[in-house]
Amino acid sequence: MVTGKSTILDVARIAGVSTATVSRALAHPDRVQQATRDRVMSAVRKTGYRVNPVARNLRTQRTNVILVLAPNLANTFFSRILSAVTEVAASHGFGVLIADSAPLGDHDLDVMDLSGDGRADGIILLDGALDPLRVTNTDLPLVMACEWIEDSTLPTIAIDNVQGARLAVEHLSALNHHRIAHIAGPVGNVLSTARHDGWRSAMQALDHRIEQNDYFAGDFTLGSGVSAARQWLAQPADQRATAVFCASDECAMGFIGHVTRQGLRVPDDVSVVGFDDIDLSEHFLPSLTTIHQPRRRMGARAAETVIRLIRHENTAGADAAPLPVELVVRGSTARR
Amino acid sequence: MVTGKSTILDVARIAGVSTATVSRALAHPDRVQQATRDRVMSAVRKTGYRVNPVARNLRTQRTNVILVLAPNLANTFFSRILSAVTEVAASHGFGVLIADSAPLGDHDLDVMDLSGDGRADGIILLDGALDPLRVTNTDLPLVMACEWIEDSTLPTIAIDNVQGARLAVEHLSALNHHRIAHIAGPVGNVLSTARHDGWRSAMQALDHRIEQNDYFAGDFTLGSGVSAARQWLAQPADQRATAVFCASDECAMGFIGHVTRQGLRVPDDVSVVGFDDIDLSEHFLPSLTTIHQPRRRMGARAAETVIRLIRHENTAGADAAPLPVELVVRGSTARR
DNA sequence: CTGAAAGCGCTTACAG
DNA sequence: CTGAAAGCGCTTACAG
Structure with a gap:
């Protein structure tokens, strides 16, 4: 029997009690007499009453x-x-x-x-x-x-993004790739910056030179993978990076999709590593080698x-060490 | 200069006005004298005051x-x-x-x-x-x-889901497929039911018999595409449906991924149509033929x-005809 | 166990 | 143009 919105006062009147009692019957049933509680509950049902969360929040200073x-x-x-x-x-x-x-x-x-x-x-x-x-x-x-x-x-x-990038580069390097390009995330984004830094420092540590053409701007999207692929394809075939580390899985999929449609094969012609390990990565074709984030x-x-x-509880360890990332090797990378 | 949370009363005191005036200065600047307004605004800045939305909502009975x-x-x-x-x-x-x-x-x-x-x-x-x-x-x-x-x-x-399914089946039929299987969405879901119905009625209208093995349970997920693929592959090769209409793109990708990894080729060995046209569909390999929803x-x-x-404005046309769907033909379907 | 009353932080007729 | 006061719908000490 629902009729318009009813307030706690309506319920109180029908049950023949005060609003305080209605409130208590709802929030602390044990603090009101069985018989009273029953009358309240029946009135609640009759009116279809629900507590107004905004009013309660204002009063209790909590919202949950x-x-x-x-x-x-x-x-x-x-x-x-x-x-x-x-x-x-x-x-x-x-x-x-x-x-x-x-x-x-x-x-x-x-x-x-x-x-x-x-x-x-x-x-x-x-x-x-x-x-x-x-x-x-x-x-x-x-x-x-x-x-x-x-x-x-x-x-x-957060995770250790620098470390994630490093794992990607080291994996590629171990497969004998020296020219490892990077498709970055949006400029200014902290994740982009960290992954970019990780790529650069890992390349340096491995003594791989970073060619001027091996950095591609991007923004994590599929589309940015596609446009990086275009630029990469536009380079003379014998002067292209042989592997690409992408700042996100979506970007990697965009890259692979475009490059494949242009007749190249992944990983035979170019190895690709993503970042994130989204659900689709293992189902993509080829399945995507990527950096897993524990989402x-x-x-x-x-x-x-x-x-x-x-709750003002002890927060120690809250900003503890970053969560671990993990390289997941799948089908999009191969030995050169 | 932010110090704890301050209320409208704090602002009023600092500005030397009533809370009513503070409220007005904020909500209807034109209704308060320039000089007063300036004092209020400066007090607002000084205190870092922000209106408490809950209190306002309770009072105005609107939340926006x-x-x-x-x-x-x-x-x-x-x-x-x-x-x-x-x-x-x-x-x-x-x-x-x-x-x-x-x-x-x-x-x-x-x-x-x-x-x-x-x-x-x-x-x-x-x-x-x-x-x-x-x-x-x-x-x-x-x-x-x-x-x-x-x-x-x-x-x-909503869209016309039955019509979407019909478009998929008709497309496949026009490519000379008669055995068109369906991987359904979750049981009881209205979308699943409508797409399932659309498949059945279109098959009937085209005089294609639905074989008992051509219905696969699913739930829209990648995983359900994979397990349907397993069941489909388990059937004798010469007795399998030659095309599959999936209740979602994700499901279609799961199906294609698994089947491809098992050595078959899409669309050469089996044609696949999805539903939704999510962003990835055009980048997937092969790109996915699917039913576009105007999300x-x-x-x-x-x-x-x-x-x-x-706003109690005229609502006519709100529950007007369903929005149109559209078949998008891409690379996952081919003539048999 | 129950009720009267105050008060959460605002806004808005209503006077002036 | 401005202020005093009521009230949005609740909950919770405080009495009884």
Whole structure:
């Protein structure tokens, strides 16, 4: 019997008790007499009453929700992280709300925004390009995950991107490749920078010269893999890098797709390594050699960390060592 | 100069005005004298004040947010829909919050939940398995998108799934395939059912018999494509379907990946059609023939519809005809 | 075990 | 143009 939205007062009237009792019957059933509780519950059913979360939040100063701010929901990389966050949060009694952080960058969020206090008890920020001071009003616990902010002291869950790049380069080098090109991620992004650095330093450590044409700009997308492939193909065949390390799996797939359609073969004509190990990588043709990121663990750890912060529990180890990455050798790389 | 969280009262005191004036200076600058406004703004800056959205929502009974409930954030299919929703919403002054609808199915959300009134002004529900009566407290405008609920009168934005399946089958038939198998989506899902029906009726209309072994259970995932491929391969080579229509692109990629790794070739040995046209489909090897869904348009239309509902504007045409699908012929299908 | 009352942080008629 | 006051829908000490 649902009729319009009813408040706690409606329920109280029907049950013949005070609103305080209704509230207690719902939140602390043991603190109200059995008979009273029954009357309340029946009134709740009769009215279809549900507590207004906003009113409750305002009163209790808690929301039991964690807000996740992601830079790009169109990036398949985040999905598994989000589901891990949701799971862990649920097991601690928190709900998870997700918002695209891109709009926040544009607008002026000085005074009003999606993320402010009151809507959430804590924030997980996946976007290293956002100024966290602008994201939240001072007091809200905030943890960074995946990306990070240089010189900040925020608790951060991330992998060792430099090491990931190094593993890729060493693998290729061990297969006798010396000319190893790199297709980078978006300029300015911390992940791009770290992977780029890892590539450069590993090349140097192995005494492989980096040719001027072996760096390709990109942005993690399929499309950027395609356009890098075009540029690479435009180089004289005998002067091309024999292997390519891509800043993301999607980019690698774009590269392989284009190059293959142009008649070359991977890995026979060129070896390719990705980064991320998204679900599709093992099913791609050829299956993709890549750097595995523990996405579930990152999500879970991020959730645990904010929750601990929210509860003022010991946070030691929160910003501990980066999570380990792993080289997964599959079909897109071969001995030269 | 940010020091703890400050309230409107702090600002008022510093500016030497009432809280009413602070509120007005922020929300309706034109209604307060220039000089006063300046004092308020400077106090705002000094305190780092941001309005508490929860308090405002409670007072105004509006949130300016739209909540999107998605069944599975790990499904790459939703990302583009979500970004379209976010864009359109932003252009109308609404923020978008996203939540995983899966946990809602489990728990008892009779009394408290993520989606209740107060947190959002309207809901876009992408999950046809959820009972919308339980999702929202009566009054919140709700529109279904992608999936729908049989026999409900909710405004619904969807494509013609039966027609999509039909296009796939007709394409394959025109390429001289008569044995066209189907790998289905999850049982009970409206999309699965519609695509399955479309396959069956198209086969019938074309006078192609459906062999008992030509239906494979699945669930839209890569993995389900792989296991269908195993079953298909287990059939005697001369008794297998020569073409497969998959309920999703991911499933098709899983099928192609496995079958190729087992030494067969697509499309030479078997033609495959997917459904969705996700970003990767054109880059996959072979590129995937599939049914294109206008994901951006669906997201945009869903957003426009809820917003119109929220504003009590004319909703005519909201549940108009389904959006058109389109066959995209690429490399995974060939003449038999 | 239950109720009256205060208060969470805002906004908005209503006066002036 | 500005302020005092009420009220959005709850919860929680505090009495009884």
